[in-house]
Amino acid sequence: MSSSTTHPLVGSYLRDLELLLHGVEAGERAEVLAGVREHLDGTLAPGADDTAVLAALDELGSPQAIADEAYAGRPATPPASPPRPGAMSRAWVPVTVGVLLGLALLVTVLVIGSLGSYATSDGLSSDGTTVVDPEVQFTSPGPGGVVIGLLASWFFWVPATILTLASPLWTNRQKVTLCLLTPLALVALVALPTIGWQSSHTELGINLGAWTSLALVLLGGGVLVWRLCRAAARKTAP
Template sequence: MNDALTQPLVRAYLASLDKQAAVLPADRRRDLVADLREHLESVLPQDADDAAVQQALDELGAPGEIAAAAIADEPGVDPLQPESSARTTVTLGMMVLAAPLSVVGIGVVLAVLAIVRIWRSPAWSRRDKRLGVIWTLSPVVVIPAAAAAFALTGGLDPTAVIGVLLIAMLVQLAGAVRLGRGAARLRPHATSTLLAE
């Protein structure tokens, strides 16, 4: 391996490219980064100094531009669009509160609204959106399964019902944390990509 590829400038450049291309399928993103790594390996001498490395990177173009071009060429992949953290928080809050509020009937409405907001949001990739829908609908499976487990072990008293709802809420909370991290990780890159345009 070319020693120039271990330079901080190259590592930062490739890491930035990988993050800004996050909406691409994983194999396509890996191929894109590998192609640029191979190109840099072929054009940079082993003892390249920072100036030579920076010149080679400048000739390639900004990571955001390369990622945007790859995203535009990938069918069915939409570029990242920034979404406010408040909007993301409201969406994920609706998702998590759907299970406990299902007792009073509002939970179903919240779940449907959360699914619509997740699916229409530009903050997540298609894979994350599918996972978000699954996590939002998880109480449909988790509540009956947990209720059956409680019923077999000691009956469904009010404490057990609260336990069932808490279990369902924890499953959704785990999904919300995962989606929240994904949106937070992608948000700065979407914003920087838009600013570069």
């Protein structure tokens, strides 16, 4: 004759109970299940029918009730503390990046401003009496100026780039923008006055290009750095 614990209703009951006891230590869980089997073996006769099995299970109580008794008195598991944010997610990162990039932009303006120059001279006609348009001589910093500007801003731009790339506070697109801002600013400071001179060969053309590049670098670049670093600061951990 088969054991009463092999009955399908008993098997289903024990499986449900085992699932409910998943948070109990393995030894204690096995002890509870063994106690239930022993009780049913002592209560039910071998080959008991469904009615007798259901009556025995009702007397024993629901699997949830037995599981609640097993959990009773156990110390509550404290909620897991959130993972400590990494150093690159802290508030000092966007502040430092903003200051470093601001200094890098300022250095580029000062360096390119010192390398570029122009001079005007009064023009005379061939007879030496009639004044014609003054001649403008422009010295562009050229590609060498971009290299010198990068070297001069190196101590600000490189640390800012490293911090930006290492921090999760910016998206990939924002990181590319921040990292390329200083080189692009140098290109603008060199190219726009040169384009102004080549297109007009006048003092006005040079100044227009120079002031436009200054506005783009100091105002446009400064506002861009401020907005991106401010957005990153809102994501930081205290």
